[in-house]
Structures are given as C-alpha cells and as structure tokens.
Amino acid sequence: MEGGFLLQSIIYLGAAVLCVPVARKLGLGSVLGYLLAGILIGPFVLGFVGEEGKDIMHFAEFGVVVMLFLIGLELDPAKLWKLRTQIFGVGFAQVAGSTLLFFLAGILLQYPWQSALAVSLALAMSSTAIVLQSLKESGRLDSGAGRYGFAVLLFQDVSVIPILAMLPLLIFLPVSGTAAPGHGFLAPYPGWLQTIMVLGAVSLVVAIGRFAIVPFLRFVAKARLRELFTASALLIVVAIAYTMELVGLSPALGTFLAGVILANSEFKHELESDLDPFKGLLLGLFFVAVGASINFHLLAENPVTILTLTLAITMVKASVMFGIGRVVRLSTEQNAFFALSLSQIGEFAFVLLSLIGQLNILSSADTGVMMAVTALSMTTTPLFLIVHDRFMVPRFGTPQKADTPADTIEDRNQVIIAGFSHFGSTIGRFLRANGVQATILDNDSDRVELLRKMGFKVYYGDATRLDLLESAGAEHARILVIAIDEPDTVFGLVQNVQRHFPNLVLMTRSRNREYAYELLDLGVENIYREHLDTSIRLGVDVLKKLGHRSYSATRSGQKFREYDEAAMRTLASHRKDTKQYIMNVRQQIELQEELLRNDRIADPTSGDHAWDSEFMRETMTKG
Numbered sequence: 001m002e003g004g005f006l007l008q009s010i011i012y013l014g015a016a017v018l019c020v021p022v023a024r025k026l027g028l029g030s031v032l033g034y035l036l037a038g039i040l041i042g043p044f045v046l047g048f049v050g051e052e053g054k055d056i057m058h059f060a061e062f063g064v065v066v067m068l069f070l071i072g073l074e075l076d077p078a079k080l081w082k083l084r085t086q087i088f089g090v091g092f093a094q095v096a097g098s099t100l101l102f103f104l105a106g107i108l109l110q111y112p113w114q115s116a117l118a119v120s121l122a123l124a125m126s127s128t129a130i131v132l133q134s135l136k137e138s139g140r141l142d143s144g145a146g147r148y149g150f151a152v153l154l155f156q157d158v159s160v161i162p163i164l165a166m167l168p169l170l171i172f173l174p175v176s177g178t179a180a181p182g183h184g185f186l187a188p189y190p191g192w193l194q195t196i197m198v199l200g201a202v203s204l205v206v207a208i209g210r211f212a213i214v215p216f217l218r219f220v221a222k223a224r225l226r227e228l229f230t231a232s233a234l235l236i237v238v239a240i241a242y243t244m245e246l247v248g249l250s251p252a253l254g255t256f257l258a259g260v261i262l263a264n265s266e267f268k269h270e271l272e273s274d275l276d277p278f279k280g281l282l283l284g285l286f287f288v289a290v291g292a293s294i295n296f297h298l299l300a301e302n303p304v305t306i307l308t309l310t311l312a313i314t315m316v317k318a319s320v321m322f323g324i325g326r327v328v329r330l331s332t333e334q335n336a337f338f339a340l341s342l343s344q345i346g347e348f349a350f351v352l353l354s355l356i357g358q359l360n361i362l363s364s365a366d367t368g369v370m371m372a373v374t375a376l377s378m379t380t381t382p383l384f385l386i387v388h389d390r391f392m393v394p395r396f397g398t399p400q401k402a403d404t405p406a407d408t409i410e411d412r413n414q415v416i417i418a419g420f421s422h423f424g425s426t427i428g429r430f431l432r433a434n435g436v437q438a439t440i441l442d443n444d445s446d447r448v449e450l451l452r453k454m455g456f457k458v459y460y461g462d463a464t465r466l467d468l469l470e471s472a473g474a475e476h477a478r479i480l481v482i483a484i485d486e487p488d489t490v491f492g493l494v495q496n497v498q499r500h501f502p503n504l505v506l507m508t509r510s511r512n513r514e515y516a517y518e519l520l521d522l523g524v525e526n527i528y529r530e531h532l533d534t535s536i537r538l539g540v541d542v543l544k545k546l547g548h549r550s551y552s553a554t555r556s557g558q559k560f561r562e563y564d565e566a567a568m569r570t571l572a573s574h575r576k577d578t579k580q581y582i583m584n585v586r587q588q589i590e591l592q593e594e595l596l597r598n599d600r601i602a603d604p605t606s607g608d609h610a611w612d613s614e615f616m617r618e619t620m621t622k623g
Contacts, residue, residue, distance in 0.1 A: 011048045015041045016284050031133050032382035034284050038291020039379075045296070065241050065255050066275055066282055068157065071128070072259020073268050090148050090324055091155020094342070097320040098124040102313075114170040118361045119370060121163050122352035123313055126342040128153045129286055130381050134341050144330050144444070145338040152321075152342060157256055160348050165199055167352070170361055205240060205254050209261030217267045230274040237275070286347070287378075294375045298368060306369060310376045314384075318343040340384040345374040412473040413439045416504075417481045418463035418493065420451060423509055423530070424483030428456065438481070439472045464493050466500055474501045482508040487515045494522050517572045536561055563592045 015037035023033025041048040099120045106116025131149055140146040213236055220232045240258050241251030262268060299306050318339040325335035350371065357367040415431065415438040417424050424440075431438055440456065441463045442448050448460045461468040463484070474480065480497060484490050490508060497504055507526040510516040516527045536557045543553035567588040574581045 011041055012285055012288055015048075016288055020284070030284070031130055031287055032379070032386075034287030035291035035379050035382070038288040039294060040291075041288075042292030042294065042296075044294070065251050066237060068128070068256035069237050069259040070275060071154075071157070072256045072261075073263050073271060086148060086151035087155050087158075090328060091152045091159075093324050093327075094152045094320060095121075095124045095156060095159055097324070098317055101316050101320065105316075115356075115362050115366075118167055118170055118356045119353075122349040122356065122370070122374075123345055124317075125156050125160070125346035125348045125352070126153060126317070127344050127346040127378055127381070128157060129347060130344060130378060131341050134381065134385055140337065143334060144328075145325075145334040145341070148325070148328060148330070149338055149342060156346065156348070160352070161202060161257075163352065164355065165202075167355055167359060167361070170359070201244060201254075202257065205243065205257050206261060208240070209258045213258070213262060214267070221267070233271050233274045290347075290375055290378050294379070295368070295372045298372050299376070302369065306372055306376065309369070309373045310380065313345065313373065314343040314377055314380055318384075336388055337385070340388055341381060343384065344377040344381045349374045412476065413437050414478045415439070415481065416441065416469075416472050416474060416477050416479070417483055418442075419482065419484035419509075420456070420458055421447065421483070421485060423485070424481070425451070425456070427481055427483060439477070441468065441472060464489060464496060466496060469497070469501065474504060478503075478505060480504045480506055482506065484509065485511070487511060487518070490515075491518060491522065494519065494524055498523065513568060514575075516568060517575055520569065520572045532561065532564065559595070560592070563595055567592060 016034060019037035019040065020030050020033035023036060024030055039045055099117075102120035102123050103113075103116050106120060107113065109116075111119075131153055135146045135149060216236075217229075217232060220229055236258065237255050240254045244251050244254030262271065321339035321342050322335055325338045330338055353362075353367055353370050353374065356362050357364060362370070415436060417428055417438045417440045420428060420440050420442040421444075424442075428438055428440055440458045441461055442451070442458055443460065443462045448458045451458045459472070463469065463482075474497070480501075482490055482493060484493065487510075490510075494506060494508065497506060505526065506524050508519055508524050508528065510519055510527050510529050512529060512531075516529055519527050539560075540553045540557040543556070544550055571581065571584055571588060574584045
C-alpha cells in the first residue's frame, strides 16, 4: 500500500514537472500543461494511475480545500461589504441567468423539473482554481475582468451552501424512475431532515471556527515553533474537511467557511504564509487529477452527445458572462476574457452532481455524462484563452482598453504620465509638489473616478491610441512617463511613440530585469525597475543600523545603483545564451563588489566596515 502511494506520487509529480514546462514554452499556460499531464497518465491513456478515475479526484480535492480556506481568510466582513455591489449584483446575475437558461433547456429536453433545476444549479458554477490561476498568470487580477470575475466566483462559492441545503428538498416529489438507488450518509433520511443536517453541519463549522480554533492556535503559538504552527494549520484544514465529509458535504465548502470566520483573527497572516506553499503544489495536482478523471471510454461511447453538451454549456455560460460584461461596461477585449475565463463548469459541480446522484434526482447514467462534461469543460478554458490572446488582444487593443469614449483633453504640459495606479500616482504627486504639472492618462474608469474625488486631474483613455496621445499634446511635450504595469502594453506604446512622436523622451517603468532587457532592445534608455531603488534603500538603512556612517552608506547605495544599471546593459546582449549569461553575471557581481570595495577604501569617512557580499548578490540577481 505504501509503495503504491509513493509510486503514484512519483507519477503525478513527474508528469507535472515534465509537461508543464513544455506547455509554458509553447505558450499554452500552466493550467493546460497540468491537464495534459493528467490526461497522459490517466486510466484511459497510459493507465499509470487510478481505475475509472474514482480515486483521483479524492486525492486532488485537497488542493481546492486549501485554496478555498485561503480565499476565506481574505474575506473579512469589511472587504465583503465594499464588494457587495459586485458580489450580489454581478455574481447573482451570473448564477441566476445561467441557471434559468439551463433549466429551460432541461425542461425542453423533457427532464423532470427537479432534475433540470438541480443540474442547472451545478452547471452554473465555474472553476475558482482555473479562473484565479488564469487571472494570476495573465496579470489581470486588478483589471476590470479580474475584479468582476473574482466577484462572480465569490458569489458562487457562497451560494453552494444554500444549494446544498436545498437539494434534499427536491426529492419530495417523484423523479426519473431510472435513477440508481440512493447511497451515502444522507440517503436514508427524508429530505427535510437532510436539509436540517446540512444547516447543522455548517453551523457546527461556524461555531468551531469562532469559539475553538482561535484559542487552540493561541495555545500552539505559545510553543514558539514554526513547524508546529504549520502542522496545526494543516490539522485545522484536514479536520474540518473530514467533519464535512462525514455528513456528506463538500470539504472545500467547510474550510471556506472556516477561513471566512478566521479572517479577522490575529493568526490570519501566519495561516496564509504557512499554507500558501502547499496551495500551489496541490492545485497543480488538482488540475492533473481533472485531466486524469476525464472518462474517455464514456466519451468514445457518446462522443457527439458529450462534445455537443460541453460546447453548448460553455457557449451559454460565456454568452451570459458577456452580456453581464456589457452591462457593467467592460471593454470588448476585457469582456471577452471575462466571458471565456468563466465559461467552464467548476469543481463544486463534482460535489453537487455527486449529491444529486445520491438523492436519486438524476439517473446514474446521466450523472456520469454530466461528470464527464464537467471535467472536459475545464480543459476548454485554457484553449479559449489562447485563442483570445492570439486574436482578440491584437484586434481590440490592450487588456486595459475600454469602449467608453475617452475624455477630451484640454491641458498642454511638458510631461505626460500614462498609467496612474500606485506607481504613477506617486510620480504625479512628487512632480506636483515640486511645481511640475503633468497630463495624466489612465484607462481604468473606476480608478479615474476615485482619483478625481481625491483632487487629481486625470483623463480617461487608452494611452496606446495615437489620437489620444495627440490630443494630450504629445507632439509638443518633452517627456512621456510610462507607468503602466502590463509589459505587452508598455512595449506596444513604446513602439508607437518612437514611430510617431520621436521628440518625446521616454521614461519607462519595468517590472524586473527581464522586461528591462526587452525595453533596452527597443532602444529605451531611461528604465526604472520597480523594486531596485526600494531594495537599495533598505540595504542602506541596514548599513546605518549596523553602525556605518549615514553619508557613506548613502553614497554606497548610489554607487551600487550606478554599477547595477551599467551591469544590466552589459548583460542584456548575453541573456539568450544561458551559459554565457550565467558566466557574465558572475563576472559582473565580482566586478561590482571590487568597484564598491575600492570606493570604500578611497572614501576616508567610510570606516573599516565591510559590505555584506551576500546581500549584494541577492540584490544583483533578483533586481
């Protein structure tokens, strides 16, 4: 038994390690890489793991359990209240709209209304794991599509509680006579009692979270052992998951509730930091398991039915999402991403469909088909998003472009700032405090409205549009500060400006060294890496606290920055050759340390303190 478990662990991890880098290299994304790995090792292709996929989802569900717990930790009541319009507006509209359309389709197909309603509620769910991973990889978590997508997912996660409580009530009336005999913990009890048991289990989790877990964590924290606290965090998650499973409910749902309850506790951040490393790995295994659970035997027996259902369901959900996106005035490209990313059926559907089968609401054959459709739909999302990135983004502009008409710009200033989030707003405040007025452009309508209330004169519009730059006075301005976060948008804007406004001096934000290399290739000279100055400033403060003279520490920081900028330009030409690049990095680090050492010796105020070379290596390699 132990050997079998270890062998399956090797297979799961080995498949992920081999397939995901290949998928990323081909531009397919990590989610599709995990799914392909699962299909490859699953019981219906190579047959390395499981049989009929029954043990696979049990193994992988723990990844979703941990993820829902961590999401719950982020949802303190104050944050929920701020998002109430999006959650209960957009979220409710999605669930209600999708459920209604699927319900009508079920009635037209002559299913009993109980079966049609139950299945429709399951199909309305989207995959939190897949959508959040896609938003994270595409850098859209803070975009309009990201915010509304998160609101929809949150409403879905919360709505699972009443749905689970409601499903047992549907067995009061007779349903399909072909249904399989009921099974599971809840099966022997009448519907009204099952509903009470569901609500009782949820109440138990809430009570335990509020009155037992926090005192328990305080007791563990007194031991002052990090590994013991990590073990306690895992124990809480596993224990709650097991409790929910005992009464036939979703373990992920229970841990989500526990996370919400602990969101305001003093242990919130410690729990997040301890469990976050497990989440990434376990979510990857969940995607592998989804791929492995696709029943290709059933697909071979009913290919037309399953493929048609999968395509129809994803298109219906995407249409509902797109309609909602139009109402909330998302741009065409953002709306397409919003619709396609949420078009799949989610992991909670496995839970709901399983309970639907247990309660005899749907026949075992139809339940099996819907399970296959659910798993298959999850594989469509990464493919849809690839098509979106290849065709929608080039045609409709950058991810931040909006359909709302841009503002008419009346100002004519020497400086134009494109992008006014945290990075750009700091620049703008600094310039204004020094008497320099700038023309500020931003294409997030919500942020523009907020900034105007704060007293900033911000113009709404997409800075990549030439007509907007012209109306902003780009032809006569001296400097364009590009403070936009999205690298692809920055690269496109740089090329447009260089082609049409060569008079503008470009001063450009860069996330890190890799993007800085790309900007150097485009001929940009004034590049500002986000964390370089902050890292050096922290290092200077460390030196001061260790007894170094303030002047010497500050001067060393300035020199370090100069040498690092020079090294970046030297290394840019070698980055395509990994071996050559590593060798040159080592040479540049040694050269930089030697130069700083000579500067320190030449400075009579520096004292005999030595720089910590390990600190410089970390700054150099991570800058």
